[in-house]
Amino acid sequence: MPKKSIPLLWFSALSIVIGLAVWELCATQFSDFILPSPLSVFAQFLDPNFALRLAKAVSGSLIQLGIGFGLALAVAVPLGTLLGRSDTLYRMFNPTINAIYAIPPVALIPFLIIWFGLFLESRVALVFLMCFFDILVVIIAGSRDVRTSWIDVGRSFGGSRYYCLRHIVFPALTPFLFAALRVGSARAINGMITAELFFAAVNLGQLLKRSSQAFDASAALAVVMTVCLMGLLAQTIIMLLERRLLHWHIRRS
Amino acid sequence: MKKLRNALLPLLGFAIVIAIWEIVGSRLGNSLFAPASSVLVQYIDMLREGTMLNELFTSLRQMLLGFVIACLVGMPMGIAMGRSKITDTMLRPWVSIFVVTSTAALVPILIMILGTGLTLRATVVFLAAVWYIVLTTYNGAKGVSPELLAVGHSFSANRHQIFWKIILPALYPYLITGARIGLIHAIRAMVMAEMFVIVGYGALINQAGMEINTSSLLALLLTLAIISLIANAILSQWGKNLAPWYEQQRQTL
Numbered sequence: 447m448p449k450k451s452i453p454l455l456w457f458s459a460l461s462i463v464i465g466l467a468v469w470e471l472c473a474t475q476f477s478d479f480i481l482p483s484p485l486s487v488f489a490q491f492l493d494p495n496f497a498l499r500l501a502k503a504v505s506g507s508l509i510q511l512g513i514g515f516g517l518a519l520a521v522a523v524p525l526g527t528l529l530g531r532s533d534t535l536y537r538m539f540n541p542t543i544n545a546i547y548a549i550p551p552v553a554l555i556p557f558l559i560i561w562f563g564l565f566l567e568s569r570v571a572l573v574f575l576m577c578f579f580d581i582l583v584v585i586i587a588g589s590r591d592v593r594t595s596w597i598d599v600g601r602s603f604g605g606s607r608y609y610c611l612r613h614i615v616f617p618a619l620t621p622f623l624f625a626a627l628r629v630g631s632a633r634a635i636n637g638m639i640t641a642e643l644f645f646a647a648v649n650l651g652q653l654l655k656r657s658s659q660a661f662d663a664s665a666a667l668a669v670v671m672t673v674c675l676m677g678l679l680a681q682t683i684i685m686l687l688e689r690r691l692l693h694w695h696i697r698r699s
Numbered sequence: 700m701k702k703l704r705n706a707l708l709p710l711l712g713f714a715i716v717i718a719i720w721e722i723v724g725s726r727l728g729n730s731l732f733a734p735a736s737s738v739l740v741q742y743i744d745m746l747r748e749g750t751m752l753n754e755l756f757t758s759l760r761q762m763l764l765g766f767v768i769a770c771l772v773g774m775p776m777g778i779a780m781g782r783s784k785i786t787d788t789m790l791r792p793w794v795s796i797f798v799v800t801s802t803a804a805l806v807p808i809l810i811m812i813l814g815t816g817l818t819l820r821a822t823v824v825f826l827a828a829v830w831y832i833v834l835t836t837y838n839g840a841k842g843v844s845p846e847l848l849a850v851g852h853s854f855s856a857n858r859h860q861i862f863w864k865i866i867l868p869a870l871y872p873y874l875i876t877g878a879r880i881g882l883i884h885a886i887r888a889m890v891m892a893e894m895f896v897i898v899g900y901g902a903l904i905n906q907a908g909m910e911i912n913t914s915s916l917l918a919l920l921l922t923l924a925i926i927s928l929i930a931n932a933i934l935s936q937w938g939k940n941l942a943p944w945y946e947q948q949r950q951t952l
Contacts, residue, residue, distance in 0.1 A: 644894070
């Protein structure tokens with residue numbers, strides 16, 4: 447449908463332009479300390495001094511994001527598959543997992559300070575906790591969703607348990623794996639900036655805190671925008687990967 | 700026999716987790732990770748004393764204010780986006796930007812604009828919950844079966860009737876799911892905002908952390924888990940009453 451999607455894309459672009467115009471109009475009503483105009487926020491990105499600090503902060507923040515998110519994936523995916531594939535284990539532990547999932551991860555921060563201190567270890571731990579359960583819940587739901595008839599076919603053609611897991615369960619799980627990546631990456635980025643604000647302020651969190659304490663709202667908004675762009679970028683990369691790898695799977699959207 | 704087994708397994712799971720908690724806790728001691736037994740003693744003390752529940756209900760009232768506004772804004776917005784292509788293309792870019800924006804990153808900026816009072820907390824909760832409500836409602840509204848609408852048209856229902864008698868009831872399950880997801884995020888945001896400005900229930904959590912009193916910290920977390928499980932159960936029961944056909948449909952699939 448390329449014919450139809452071009453005007454729709456224009457509408458989206460138009461909507462962004464209208465939004466920015468409304469923002470600009472509102473900004474003229476308020477002082478720059480409270481609501482800076484979009485132009486002054488964009489100007490921040492062009493200021494080489496600020497841009498350099500921002501780039502440094504982003505690269506620092508990416509370290510805890512990568513470690514925490516990676517660890518969460520490495521633990522949650524196998525554990526989720528196990529819990530989803532075994533009915534007994536699922537019934538045993540799903541209520542407990544739901545109860546723990548119901549606790550806001552931010553409330554665990556005092557614990558993390560007691561155990562890991564205020565620096566990198568605790569930031570990694572918070573990123574891990576923020577996305578671990580979200581990934582786990584999606585993977586459990588996904589691996590329970592694999593149709594028994596598919597596995598029955600594999601078994602009746604003499605496939606071993608391992609063979610069925612490798613060639614039937616894992617491929618059927620990949621769409622859920624991508625769903626888990628999408629949810630998990632958004633949560634992990636959320637955890638990254640939360641950690642930098644609640645523990646010792648470093649990287650992006652420090653930049654954000656300092657700018658807002660100095661009432662430099664345009665710098666603070668520029669930091670928020672950077673975090674937001676990181677989120678959008680992660681979602682786009684995952685979407686492109688999904689399209690490439692999962693062309694056989696039609697996503698309901 | 701099978702029913703009994705299914706009822707006993709979750710209890711067994713809880714028992715295993717609590718046993719591990721007790722063993723690990725008594726090894727690590729109260730300053731690192733209080734064992735289940737001492738949390739229970741502490742919990743009864745805190746229930747008697749009353750500060751915990753008082754603060755909890757004040758916080759929940761403020762959270763509900765933000766959450767209800769989020770529902771009132773998010774649900775119509777989601778329906779409008781799902782049913783009208785133009786609204787969809789105009790609003791979707793903004794929704795996908797805001798849904799990945801971490802609310803924690805917005806808090807320092809919101810403090811500059813709104814101060815640290817009730818408005819701040821309600822706004823943070825609103826911003827955390829509304830996008831999830833919009834997206835869930837949107838997915839539901841987009842998926843309303845055209846056959847149902849065609850039946851309505853052939854019985855010459857007008858637009859008004861089609862909306863109130865067909866589209867809205869078809870959306871009930873999605874509205875409830877949206878509210879459930881939104882509520883989880885609202886509770887998370889409530890705790891986050893309160894820990895940031897150190898008031899209400901969040902302040903209690905902070906204080907327990909400062910005093911390195913893990914038994915009262917765990918007791919506070921336990922209450923949060925119980926509250927969100929109860930809220931979730933109420934909403935899903937409500938959903939079942941509102942749309943009894945939905946669960947049956949899902950079971951036959």
